[in-house]
Amino acid sequence: xxxxxxxxxxxxxxxxxxxxxxxxxxxxxxxxxxxxxxxxxxxxxxxxxxxxxxxxxxxxxxxxxxxxxxxxxxxxxxxxxxxxxxxxxxxxxxxxxxxxxxxxxxxxxxxxxxxxxxxxxxxxxxxxxxxxxxxxxxxxxxxxxxxxxxxxxxxxxxxxxxxxxxxxxxxxxxxxxxxxxxxxxxxxxxxxxxxxxxxxxxxxxxxxxxxxxxxxxxxxxxxxxxxxxxxxxxxxxxxxxxxxxxxxxxxxxxxxxxxxxxxxxxxxxxxxxxxxxxxxxxxxxxxxxxxxxxxxxxxxxxxxxxxxxxxxxxxxxxxxxxxxxxxxxxxxxxxxxxxxxxxxxxxxxxxxxxxxxxxxxxxxxxxxxxxxxxxxxxxxxxxxxxxxxx
Amino acid sequence: xxxxxxxxxxxxxxxxxxxxxxxxxxxxxxxxxxxxxxxxxxxxxxxxxxxxxxxxxxxxxxxxxxxxxxxxxxxxxxxxxxxxxxxxxxxxxxxxxxxxxxxxxxxxxxxxxxxxxxxxxxxxxxxxxxxxxxxxxxxxxxxxxxxxxxxxxxxxxxxxxxxxxxxxxxxxxxxxxxxxxxxxxxxxxxxxxxxxxxxxxxxxxxxxxxxxxxxxxxxxxxxxxxxxxxxxxxxxxxxxxxxxxxxxxxxxxxxxxxxxxxxxxxxxxxxxxxxxxxxxxxxxxxxxxxx
Numbered sequence: 001x002x003x004x005x006x007x008x009x010x011x012x013x014x015x016x017x018x019x020x021x022x023x024x025x026x027x028x029x030x031x032x033x034x035x036x037x038x039x040x041x042x043x044x045x046x047x048x049x050x051x052x053x054x055x056x057x058x059x060x061x062x063x064x065x066x067x068x069x070x071x072x073x074x075x076x077x078x079x080x081x082x083x084x085x086x087x088x089x090x091x092x093x094x095x096x097x098x099x100x101x102x103x104x105x106x107x108x109x110x111x112x113x114x115x116x117x118x119x120x121x122x123x124x125x126x127x128x129x130x131x132x133x134x135x136x137x138x139x140x141x142x143x144x145x146x147x148x149x150x151x152x153x154x155x156x157x158x159x160x161x162x163x164x165x166x167x168x169x170x171x172x173x174x175x176x177x178x179x180x181x182x183x184x185x186x187x188x189x190x191x192x193x194x195x196x197x198x199x200x201x202x203x204x205x206x207x208x209x210x211x212x213x214x215x216x217x218x219x220x221x222x223x224x225x226x227x228x229x230x231x232x233x234x235x236x237x238x239x240x241x242x243x244x245x246x247x248x249x250x251x252x253x254x255x256x257x258x259x260x261x262x263x264x265x266x267x268x269x270x271x272x273x274x275x276x277x278x279x280x281x282x283x284x285x286x287x288x289x290x291x292x293x294x295x296x297x298x299x300x301x302x303x304x305x306x307x308x309x310x311x312x313x314x315x316x317x318x319x320x321x322x323x324x325x326x327x328x329x330x331x332x333x334x335x336x337x338x339x340x341x342x343x344x345x346x347x348x349x350x351x352x353x354x355x356x357x358x359x360x361x362x363x364x365x366x367x368x369x370x371x372x373x374x375x376x377x378x379x380x381x382x383x384x385x386x387x388x389x390x
Numbered sequence: 391x392x393x394x395x396x397x398x399x400x401x402x403x404x405x406x407x408x409x410x411x412x413x414x415x416x417x418x419x420x421x422x423x424x425x426x427x428x429x430x431x432x433x434x435x436x437x438x439x440x441x442x443x444x445x446x447x448x449x450x451x452x453x454x455x456x457x458x459x460x461x462x463x464x465x466x467x468x469x470x471x472x473x474x475x476x477x478x479x480x481x482x483x484x485x486x487x488x489x490x491x492x493x494x495x496x497x498x499x500x501x502x503x504x505x506x507x508x509x510x511x512x513x514x515x516x517x518x519x520x521x522x523x524x525x526x527x528x529x530x531x532x533x534x535x536x537x538x539x540x541x542x543x544x545x546x547x548x549x550x551x552x553x554x555x556x557x558x559x560x561x562x563x564x565x566x567x568x569x570x571x572x573x574x575x576x577x578x579x580x581x582x583x584x585x586x587x588x589x590x591x592x593x594x595x596x597x598x599x600x601x602x603x604x605x606x607x608x609x610x611x612x613x614x615x616x617x618x619x620x621x622x623x624x625x626x627x628x629x630x631x632x633x634x635x636x637x638x639x640x641x642x643x644x645x646x647x648x649x650x651x652x653x654x655x656x657x658x659x660x661x662x663x664x665x666x667x668x669x670x671x672x673x674x675x676x677x678x679x680x681x
Contacts, residue, residue: 116572116603
């Protein structure tokens with residue numbers, strides 16, 4: 001789960017991680033009021049969407065007067081922002097963050113993320129703040145420093161010194177400030193089960209203080225149960241409506257732009273099915289993992305979601321039953337044909353637990369546009385042919 | 391021969407009396423697995439599925455001499471359960487539970503390593519030595535005994551791969567589902583040498599996925615150390631780019647983790663890389679013929 005910049009900064013503030021003062025608003029008059037409250041003389045008007053690259057897309061702008069805040073709020077609120085991290089359709093800006101302008105003496109990059117190889121969180125930093133960090137890593141990898149921190153011992157002084165020296169910070173006050181900043185940020189990471197925190201840029205002001213000018217946070221979905229305060233920060237309007245609806249039924253769904261709807265159990269087999277369809281000259285319309293607890297209701301729901309997509313010309317149901325029982329899937333398919341108008345060919349391949357019972361059930365139901373696939377290759381080939389109208 | 395588990399392996403179940411634990415323990419018993427008891431706090435002294443229940447893993451190990459634990463406890467308690475098993479002297483914990491917090495697994499795995507306990511999973515189908523010992527949730531009937539070792543991140547692709555291998559007239563020595571979570575236990579790098587050393591295994595099927603760089607590490611190991619033929623498939627060639635907000639993950643691993651990158655590395659290491667899981671069976675047949 002991801003959150004907005006203003007929410008990340010609320011969490012930062014709770015832990016004493018310094019940020020400029022700011023106020024989240026949802027209207028132009030509120031933006032003006034917020035600017036007056038902050039006092040200026042310089043403000044930054046920032047679009048709040050769940051994607052990076054907002055500045056380059058025109059969603060972050062500097063205002064030098066209240067009038068300018070008004071103009072910019074009007075301009076940015078309601079715009080559709082397209083960045084390198086959104087899809088081509090972009091994202092509608094519904095919230096703004098009005099923030100105090102900062103006195104910037106230097107810009108850095110700072111993040112905390114899991115290092116899968118070391119199996120512990122790592123603090124990643126660079127003197128190249130405000131840049132696209134992927135480009136920095138690619139072109140000048142020596143400018144990226146990594147400080148892994150074993151959570152069993154926590155953030156120690158030596159971690160801080162490695163970071164400060166790595167960033168070339170020599171002034172003693174500045175060293176103390178950056179070490180404190182990182183120590184608190186690491187606490188934010190571990191105590192909230194974050195998946196990643198990214199601050200780009202982290203800035204140093206004239207007084208030698210470090211401030212998070214930006215803040216991105218993502219969380220481990222598996223740990224949200226113990227963080228109700230963070231779960232409450234979820235903004236469903238930032239997520240795909242069909243994906244959210246599917247998740248309610250334990251289905252994992254991602255829309256794609258092809259023609260063959262897919263319903264599969266297990267993420268690996270679901271991806272493998274898409275790969276097979278593609279390899280045989282077809283195009284998958286979606287990724288859909290029915291999960292381990294699939295039953296008639298969830299399968300029917302899956303059909304409904306797949307069929308909402310007007311591009312779907314055939315549906316390939318590919319199930320290898322382990323915990324998932326094939327007879328339940330078969331009943332779900334029958335249920336789906338009763339509830340929804342399944343007006344495209346459905347190719348069904350059921351193997352594994354209770355597969356013979358399932359094929360009996362389907363035979364008896366005698367559904368007109370149902371085609372049986374003998375195995376993965378056969379099913380995929382039939383689905384590709386059906387989508388082409390053969 | 392086989393790897394890690396066989397007909398003599400003594401297994402306990404943590405989360406024995408729960409719904410999932412009960413159902414799958416019963417299936418494993420029916421398969422022939424030597425389940426010698428289970429652990430459910432406050433139910434010690436009772437009997438379940440004809441086997442003794444203990445309050446703690448230490449009690450269970452002391453009484454039964456079990457060396458492997460199959461873990462079905464709910465996600466929030468997985469870390470605790472793994473650490474308990476490690477301190478009780480269990481040698482291998484097979485963690486089936488899906489949705490364990492990453493931070494918990496990180497701590498639990500570090501603790502397991504400290505105590506010399508191997509872990510498998512979490513969020514995996516488990517491990518099966520065909521016709522001897524099933525510790526997990528896979529449908530046992532598709533695993534016929536034979537000479538192909540299988541390692542897979544994905545549960546259902548494990549079944550798909552094993553089924554094709556058996557339909558081609560071959561069989562499985564041991565199949566291991568390693569799971570695809572950010573922190574996992576035994577992986578390709580530890581399992582490949584075990585299969586290389588196992589006289590019963592003649593060919594290795596390796597199934598990976600996009601994300602992370604375990605397959606890249608595996609490719610480097612295969613190139614240097616594996617003499618047996620390897621058939622590999624990487625799921626997710628057509629997956630759309632992840633919708634992530636930040637990019638720190640890719641930077642820290644130094645690899646984008648794409649299917650193309652992994653397939654090229656495995657190909658260069660001498661593995662037979664198939665573009666669809668539907669081709670695993672035929673590729674194994676070819677690999678076995680060439681031997």
